[in-house]
Amino acid sequence: MEVHCEGCAGCCIDWRPLRADDARAVEHERRGPREPLDDAYNLVPLTRDEVRAFLEAGLSDALTPRLWAAEEDDAAAEIDGQAVATIAGRPAFFVGLRTPPKPVAPFGRDRERWLETCTFLDPTTLQCRIHGDELFPDECRAYPAYNLALEQETECERVERVFGGERLREDDPGQTDGLLLGRGAVGGKVFVHPRPDDLEGVVSRIARGDLTDADRAEFVAVAAASSPGTLAISEHHYEQARERVLETDSWAGRAVREWQRRDAAGEEPEADLAVRLEDARGAPGTPGWDGR
């Protein structure tokens, strides 16, 4: 896809606070079949193999689940007073990248507020720290082709509409082989939790944005132990993966905690914080836009 991304990052951040007058755009970018229980915007869903790759790379503490509210005629599991969307009686979920508040300044705006941002976005350059890396998610590599293939408005077009300029430079999505839909996505990108009773309390914490490390580890482990095209979970792989996630303490996870702490403390979203909180902890650098 040909897109003009310099100074944008519209698909990597929650820029709803900058477009309060543009509410109609809000729901469309929420990926997945139903209304999410969480409030993350532009959450990037990962495939089973990508979840495993993040696990292998020691970055599984950058991952988080997404579950959905059941609609009226859906099969549902009642958990914490919430009807949760299920497949074959098991709560369905994505695993995506965490979105802590960061001091980003997209679209030529001043760095005036914290905005929820993908863990891997460098808030200084507005470039992706894993672009070109083997961990770079298929959803990001393809963006916005899947939206175009599904005839959904793209984030690029929304940015154009609100801030002007030309972002989307072609509208042919080309090959969209990675676009998993329906039953074909089960076990490959949409996972199912085999023990709904274990999610008591977790569903409430998702809705409050208050997940624990153990909660996240549970979903990452189930996803890593899933098999594309089936509902089966390998208990052996689940146990191994869960232990591994709980042991993981990467630059990304540490930075997320620090971003959240500073935002909650009402600190100023200063431009140079990313150097101290991410780069100094081992985050891969980004090249900047000069000469690109």
Ligand code: SF4
């Ligand atoms: S919204 Fe479009 S133009 Fe902006 S960073 Fe994402 S892909 Fe690039």
Ligand code: SF4
């Ligand atoms: S992985 Fe990179 S491209 Fe994808 S949302 Fe995060 S920062 Fe953006």
